[in-house]
Amino acid sequence: MIMEGGELPWLLVNEIGGIRGILHSHVPFLKKHFHLITMKEFLENRKDVGKKVQAIYLWWHKPVIDKELLQSLPNLKVIANSGVGMDHLDLKLVASFGVKMANAPRAVSSSTADTGMALLLASARRLVEVHNISISQSMEYCEADILGVKVTGATLGIVGMGSIGYKIALRAKAFEMNILYHNRTRRKVQEEQAVGATYCKTIDSLLQQADFVMLVVSLTPQTHKLIGKRELELMKPTATLINISRGAVVDQEALVAALQSGVIGAAALDVTSPEPLPRDHPLLKLKNVIITPHLGIKTDKATYMITEEAVENILAALNGLPLPSEVLPS
Amino acid sequence: MFRSKALSLLKLIPLMSGQSNLAYKFTHPVTACHGHRCHRSVIYKQWYRTCPHSAGRRTISAGTKVMAQGELPGVLILDIGGTHGVLEDLAALLRKHFHLITMKEFLGNKEEMRKKIQSVFVFECRPTIDRELLESLPNLKVIGNSGVGVDHLDLKMISSFGVKVTNTPNAVADPTADIGMALMLASARRLVEGCQIAVSPDTKYFAVDWLGVEVTRATLGIIGMGSIGYKVAQRARAFNMRILYHNRNRRRKEEEEAVGAHYCAKMEDLLQQSDFVMLVVNLTPETHKLIGKKELGLMKPTATLINISRGAVIDQDALVEALRNKVIRAAALDVTYPEPLPRDHPLLNLNNVIITPHIGTATVQAIHMMAEEAIANILAVLNDQPIPSEVFPK
Numbered sequence: 264m265i266m267e268g269g270e271l272p273w274l275l276v277n278e279i280g281g282i283r284g285i286l287h288s289h290v291p292f293l294k295k296h297f298h299l300i301t302m303k304e305f306l307e308n309r310k311d312v313g314k315k316v317q318a319i320y321l322w323w324h325k326p327v328i329d330k331e332l333l334q335s336l337p338n339l340k341v342i343a344n345s346g347v348g349m350d351h352l353d354l355k356l357v358a359s360f361g362v363k364m365a366n367a368p369r370a371v372s373s374s375t376a377d378t379g380m381a382l383l384l385a386s387a388r389r390l391v392e393v394h395n396i397s398i399s400q401s402m403e404y405c406e407a408d409i410l411g412v413k414v415t416g417a418t419l420g421i422v423g424m425g426s427i428g429y430k431i432a433l434r435a436k437a438f439e440m441n442i443l444y445h446n447r448t449r450r451k452v453q454e455e456q457a458v459g460a461t462y463c464k465t466i467d468s469l470l471q472q473a474d475f476v477m478l479v480v481s482l483t484p485q486t487h488k489l490i491g492k493r494e495l496e497l498m499k500p501t502a503t504l505i506n507i508s509r510g511a512v513v514d515q516e517a518l519v520a521a522l523q524s525g526v527i528g529a530a531a532l533d534v535t536s537p538e539p540l541p542r543d544h545p546l547l548k549l550k551n552v553i554i555t556p557h558l559g560i561k562t563d564k565a566t567y568m569i570t571e572e573a574v575e576n577i578l579a580a581l582n583g584l585p586l587p588s589e590v591l592p593s
Numbered sequence: 594m595f596r597s598k599a600l601s602l603l604k605l606i607p608l609m610s611g612q613s614n615l616a617y618k619f620t621h622p623v624t625a626c627h628g629h630r631c632h633r634s635v636i637y638k639q640w641y642r643t644c645p646h647s648a649g650r651r652t653i654s655a656g657t658k659v660m661a662q663g664e665l666p667g668v669l670i671l672d673i674g675g676t677h678g679v680l681e682d683l684a685a686l687l688r689k690h691f692h693l694i695t696m697k698e699f700l701g702n703k704e705e706m707r708k709k710i711q712s713v714f715v716f717e718c719r720p721t722i723d724r725e726l727l728e729s730l731p732n733l734k735v736i737g738n739s740g741v742g743v744d745h746l747d748l749k750m751i752s753s754f755g756v757k758v759t760n761t762p763n764a765v766a767d768p769t770a771d772i773g774m775a776l777m778l779a780s781a782r783r784l785v786e787g788c789q790i791a792v793s794p795d796t797k798y799f800a801v802d803w804l805g806v807e808v809t810r811a812t813l814g815i816i817g818m819g820s821i822g823y824k825v826a827q828r829a830r831a832f833n834m835r836i837l838y839h840n841r842n843r844r845r846k847e848e849e850e851a852v853g854a855h856y857c858a859k860m861e862d863l864l865q866q867s868d869f870v871m872l873v874v875n876l877t878p879e880t881h882k883l884i885g886k887k888e889l890g891l892m893k894p895t896a897t898l899i900n901i902s903r904g905a906v907i908d909q910d911a912l913v914e915a916l917r918n919k920v921i922r923a924a925a926l927d928v929t930y931p932e933p934l935p936r937d938h939p940l941l942n943l944n945n946v947i948i949t950p951h952i953g954t955a956t957v958q959a960i961h962m963m964a965e966e967a968i969a970n971i972l973a974v975l976n977d978q979p980i981p982s983e984v985f986p987k
Contacts, residue, residue, distance in 0.1 A: 282800040323801050373809035377832065381782050384775035388952060391788045397948040398941045402933060409950060413958040415767035437831030438771065539796050547792045554791040556799040558782050564807040 271298045272581055273315040275305060275336070277325035285322050288563075289570045293320070296574055302326050309335055318343065318577045320570075324351040333360045341580035343573035344590075346560065347371045347427075350482040350509060354592035364590045365576035368426055370568035374560040376430035379507045382531035383435075383475055386503050386553055387414045412474070412501070412528075415439050420473030422466060422489070423480030423508065424450055431477060432458035445469045470497040475505060482509035490514065495521040503529040507559065510536030519545045522552060533558055665692045666975050667709035668737075669699060669730070671719040679716045683964045687714060690968055696720050708732055712971045714964075718745045727754045735974035737967040740954065741765045744876045744903065748986035758984050759970035762820060764962035769953040770824035773901045776925035776947060777829075777869050780897050781808045785947050806868070806895065806922070809833050814867030816860065816883070817874030817902065818844055825871060826852040837863045864891040869899060876903035884908065889915040897923045901953055904930030913939045916946060927953055 274297035278284035285293070293299055297318070305312045313335045319326070319342045326332065328342060333356070341363045344352070349366055357364055385391060388411040396402065396409070419435045421428045424446040432442050435458075442460040444450075449462050463469040466489075470476060476498060480486045490504065491514035498504070504527055506513055515536065521527050529551040538557055546552055560566060572588070579586045668691035672678030678695075679687070687693055692709060699706045710730050713722065715738045720726070722736060727750070735757045738746065743760055751758055779785060782805040790796055790803075810833045815822045818840040826836050829852075836854040838844075843856050857863040864870060870892060874880045884898070885908035892898070898921055900907055909930065915921050923945040932951055940946055954963060966981070973980045 280802075282798055282802065284801070286802055373833070374807065377778060377808045378782060380832075381775075381778035381784055384771065385779050385784055388772060388775050388949075388956070390775055390779055390947070390949060391785055393949050393952055394785050394947055397933065397950050400936055402936070409952055409955050410960070411952065411956050413768060413956045414771045434828075434831045437828045438774075439767075539791065539799055542794050542796070553784075553788055555784060555787040556791045556796075556803070558784070558787055558805065561801075561804050562782070562807040563804050566804065 271296065272317045273298045273300055273312075274577070275300050275302070275316045275319045275326070277302050277322055283323065283325065285320070286566060286570075289567065292567075292570065293574065296578065314338060317341070317581055320573055320577070321345055321352075328352055328357060330356065333357065333362065341365065341577050341586075343367075343576045345566075345569050345573060348481055348509060349590050350511075354590065358592050363580050363586060365573070365580070365586050365588050366590050367569045367572040367576075368588050370565060370572045371560045372426040372430050374562055374565035375427045375507055376434060378533055378555075378558045378560075379427075379431050379477055379479065379505060380434050381558075382505050382507065382533060382553065382555065383419070383477065383503070384414060386505065386529050386531040387412050387417075387475070391553055392550070417441070417474040418443065418472055420444070420463070420469040420476045421460070422446075422469065422476065422478050423486075424460070425479065425481070427507075428477075428479040429454070429458070431479060432460050440475075443469045443472060466494065467497055470494055471499070473502055474499065475503050477505045478508045478512050480508050480512060482511055486512050488512070488514045490518070492517040492520070495526055498527045500525055501528045503527070503531060505531045507533045510534045510538065515546065519549070522546075522549050529553075531555075665690065666711045667692045667694050667706070668971065669694050669696065669710045669713045669720065670716065671696050677717065677719050679714070679964075680960065683716070683960065686961070686964050687968065690972060703729065711735070711975055712737055714967060714971070715739060715746075722746055722751060724750060727751065727756065735759060735971050737971040739963045739967045742875060742903070743984055748984065752986050757974050757980065759967065759974065759980060760982055760984050761963045761966035761970070762982050764959055764966045765954050766820045766824055768956050768959040769821045769901055770828060772927055772949070772953050773821070773825045773871055773873065773899060774828050776899050776901070776927060776949070777813070777871065777897065778808060780899065780923050780925040780947055781806050781811075781869070786944065806897075808869075810835070811868040812837060812866055814838070814857070814863040814870045815854070816840075816863065816870065816872050818854070819873065819875075821901075822871075822873035823848070823852065825873060826854050834869075837866060839863045860888070861891055864888055865893070867896055868893065869897050871899045872902045872906050874902050874906060876905055880906050882906070882908040884912075886911040886914070889920055892921050894919060895922050897921070897925065899925045901927045904928045904932065909940070913943070916940075916943050923947075925949075927951055 274293065276285050276299060278301050279290060280287050300312060300316065314337060316336045317338055317340050321342060321344045323345060339362050342357060344366045347366045347368045352364065354364065389409065393409050415438050418441040421431055421442065421444040424444045428444065435442055442458060443463050444460045445463045445466045455462065478490065489512050495517055518530060522530055531553040533555045534557055535554065540546060546554060560569065576586045576588060668687060670679050670693060672695050673684045674681055684693060694706055694710060707729055708731060711732050711734050713736045715736055733756050736751060738758065738760045741760045741762045743758060746758060748758060812835040813829045815825055815836065815838040818838045829836055836852060837857050838854045839857045839860045849856065883906050889911055912924060916924060925947040927949045928951055929948065934940060940948065970981055
């Protein structure tokens with residue numbers, strides 16, 4: 264939408280291109296709707312630029328939204344996030360400035376569910392280990408090094424049955440997996456039946472029965488270190504823990520101990536705290552762990568859809584319309 | 594799966610001396626089998642036909658014992674444990690129903706052992722079944738293969754000795770379909786590369802412009818829609834994939850509709866439209882080098898080729914060239930020829946290739962199921978009962 268004077272609204276982003284910035288392939292689309300301003304340009308001319316910024320597009324959690332920044336953007340109306348997780352934002356603080364917030368739940372769900380399944384299968388069938396054996400110069404290995412465990416017919420416990428968790432259930436059903444789930448609220452009966460999922464009122468019951476435990480919760484004070492020593496000990500010694508939510512949902516030290524002592528069988532982590540882990544972290548050395556660099560939504564299509572969803576939310580906010588995916592402080 | 598230590602695997606198997614290092618010679622009665630695991634993908638109809646009296650799944654149970662005299666029937670195996678032998682716990686399973694005789698025991702005492710052997714349990718293509726062996730086992734009734742692929746067996750020759758051959762189509766289907774999906778997802782999302790980045794000592798950050806390709810709603814082209822191909826389709830459907838398939842015979846309409854699969858009478862059409870091409874055919878003279886330079890050229894430059902059938906279905910040299918020149922995006926291979934590849938093979942150095950050591954059925958559960966299915970088949974033959982999965986020469 265065009266502002267008075269025919270100018271496009273000003274959108275603040277952290278940077279463009281490089282290892283952290285907005286993807287170059289998204290820039291033409293953004294420039295159709297906005298006048299793009301980077302943090303560098305803003306910092307060079309805070310007063311003049313600050314007044315014009317009406318929206319921020321957070322790309323991989325940047326720029327960092329703090330009181331100082333909010334105070335220097337008097338006309339800021341909306342912050343749109345490139346993803347669904349909002350744990351990096353102080354929702355109350357932002358709301359106190361009268362600024363709306365939006366995330367991108369539709370764009371992320373399929374891609375993230377795919378990542379969860381990719382990790383489950385790779386871990387169960389020891390894909391990374393055996394690939395490394397296949398291409399190694401020495402080719403020394405024995406039988407036990409390549410036998411994995413079955414996926415078809417195994418039991419999957421989904422912790423967190425939101426959009427992403429549900430899409431995982433849909434995929435797992437096609438592998439004839441026995442699906443258990445634990446969630447703050449129980450899903451409707453028809454939804455459960457459509458994926459053949461059984462509700463576990465307590466997480467304990469899920470942990471005790473599952474061959475694969477997949478964490479698909481958002482990070483909140485309640486889910487911080489949701490999986491610790493106690494929960495790991497409830498799991499089967501042959502079970503695999505898969506985390507596609509946030510690193511902080513798992514007590515990492517307890518996880519290391521559990522993996523080292525055979526309390527659980529394996530882990531597959533798309534998220535850790537921090538990302539990346541320090542290079543001397545014990546998780547990097549364990550043979551029964553796969554770590555991936557936050558693949559979650561890292562595909563050409565998903566990232567583009569995220570930007571589209573963010574733009575949709577921003578334009579709605581600037582036009583005084585309801586936001587498709589507004590996030591309110593709880 | 595193969596379990597040799599170091600490069601000694603590349604030595605030819607003694608019984609196979611005279612075979613070249615290249616792949617299969619289909620006009621030659623004895624096919625080369627350089628240690629590869631012969632667990633096949635599809636129940637195929639070309640080289641053999643299933644017996645019209647086959648009992649199918651109903652009779653899969655290894656409960657029946659033989660031998661009125663109280664002696665268990667003899668089964669010949671290559672070895673127990675070690676590089677190429679059956680796993681220890683499989684040996685225990687076999688011992689419940691058979692008198693287990695290893696090749697070493699047989700060769701060390703041919704006169705006494707030869708009459709006792711009524712069956713052979715072939716595990717990962719071993720022991721090799723040649724004319725000499727068949728001539729020395731007068732009471733041999735059945736060769737029970739662990740796995741569905743029997744391209745390593747000369748069915749005509751074996752049949753000429755009045756010996757039956759059985760395979761294990763039921764045990765292989767699910768785990769092999771799972772591996773097909775695992776490879777597709779791992780390749781699309783660059784999982785192996787990603788793991789390397791995640792643990793590399795040089796990694797300081799995770800670049801946000803490091804991307805894979807989407808699986809959900811992409812187009813999957815399945816070449817070979819037997820049991821395994823169909824199970825792949827069932828799984829892929831849950832990812833909202835658009836499914837095309839090419840097969841010698843078209844499936845029934847209800848079967849197509851159940852998985853949302855569209856038939857491509859011409860393989861070329863499938864190749865041109867697919868984001869992922871998965872090979873799930875059995876190896877026959879017709880499917881040898883099915884995918885060559887021309888076929889790779891028809892694929893999209895953004896497409897991924899996944900092979901869970903047999904290495905020789907692909908022209909490997911053409912594949913290397915196509916990957917190097919970005920004619921296709923990537924490949925994920927559970928099978929190659931030979932298995933394993935020589936250590937200086939170009940496929941090992943391309944970063945857009947995932948190679949796994951023929952792990953299609955490499956799960957604890959599948960190995961046991963295959964053994965049980967083979968045992969049930971062998972016992973059915975020895976007890977003159979309906980045979981669950983006999984294979985015949987064409």
